[in-house]
Amino acid sequence: MRIIDTIVPISIDNLKEYFSDKEVTFNIDYTNSEIKGTKFLTYLSNLDVPCDVSLTSKEDAYELIKEYLKIHVIVNIPALELATINLLLQAKGLAELNDKEFLLENKDIITEWIKKLDSMTVYNMYTVNDESFKQFAEQFPQNDTDDTTGINFVSLLKWKEFYQYYNVLNKDNCQVYKKYFDEPMFKGQPLYAFWANENNPMFILTYGIAEGMVDPDKYIKAKKEDVEKLNVTPV
Numbered sequence: 001m002r003i004i005d006t007i008v009p010i011s012i013d014n015l016k017e018y019f020s021d022k023e024v025t026f027n028i029d030y031t032n033s034e035i036k037g038t039k040f041l042t043y044l045s046n047l048d049v050p051c052d053v054s055l056t057s058k059e060d061a062y063e064l065i066k067e068y069l070k071i072h073v074i075v076n077i078p079a080l081e082l083a084t085i086n087l088l089l090q091a092k093g094l095a096e097l098n099d100k101e102f103l104l105e106n107k108d109i110i111t112e113w114i115k116k117l118d119s120m121t122v123y124n125m126y127t128v129n130d131e132s133f134k135q136f137a138e139q140f141p142q143n144d145t146d147d148t149t150g151i152n153f154v155s156l157l158k159w160k161e162f163y164q165y166y167n168v169l170n171k172d173n174c175q176v177y178k179k180y181f182d183e184p185m186f187k188g189q190p191l192y193a194f195w196a197n198e199n200n201p202m203f204i205l206t207y208g209i210a211e212g213m214v215d216p217d218k219y220i221k222a223k224k225e226d227v228e229k230l231n232v233t234p235v
Contacts, residue, residue, distance in 0.1 A: 001025055008033040008040055010047070018049055026051040030060050037067045045075040053079050062102055069109045072148040074155060074187045081155050085162050088113065092168045109150060116153045116180070117165065118173035120195070123181055124202045127192060143175040146185070154186050154194040163201055 005027050006014050018024040030053050033040060041064075044051060055061040061083065068080045089095035091103055091110055103110060119140075126137040156162045184190045196203050 003027050005029065008035055008043055010049075015049075024050075028053050029056075030054060030064060031056050037063065038071055040064070041067055041071050041075050041077075042073060044077065045071075045073040048076075051077065053077050055079060065102075066106060068152060069106060069113065070149055072151060074151055076155060081152075081159060082161070084113075084152075085156055085159060085165070088117070088156075088165055092165065094164060094167060113150050113153050114170075115173040115175065116150065116177065117156070118169055118171075119175045119177055120157070121166065121169060121202070122174050122176055123191065123195065124206055126176065126181055127195070128206050137176060141175050143177050144179060145177065146179045146183075148185065151186065154191065157194045158197050158199060160199040163199070166202075 002021065002024050003026070004014050004017065004024055007029050010026060010028075014026070018026070026049060028044075028051055030036070030040070035043060053064070055064065065080060065083055065087070068075070068077075068084065086095055087099055087103065087110065090097050090099055091114065097103075122137050122140050125133045128134075179185060180191055182190075186194060198204070
């Protein structure tokens, strides 16, 4: 892999290097970029080249994360994904609270992310091709929204570091997001394309059920017990 340090917009010469060598990835200096905020993220989403972002100040980090939490398009930026994971863990009391003011200022959008991510435990049941699992999932309220605000919650699912998030779960957040669960709303991909990965212990378990390696009745019973126990309201 060869890293090119650059700003946004990326120069034509640098883009040519990428198109001639797919091992190239871009390290983008946000502070000195010519476009910022939502336009910066939309540009990178549309360009869809491998990249990460250097955030040299907390002010810049907060500015960009705030827009990342709200943007309606998927953009793959590891630094923002890991920063958001840390914020969510803080909100759930699972990490040291270093960003209290930011969390309070952005409580509404953080809460929306938490509702969607908590509901992935329902989606985990929903994906199993077994009627008893479907019935269990459908006990939860149905949400028919097709709003893509905060769509990048799916970008966190590939990170092993993310899954400690489920050590605290508020069952009141859990819903069946019908359109998220059933329609290819994520850059033309279904939610399952993001959920099914080797770093996701819940997916690994349900895959074991589908392959007959785990007793589904015992799993549902354990899951119901877990949902009853893990009823902690996020900050």
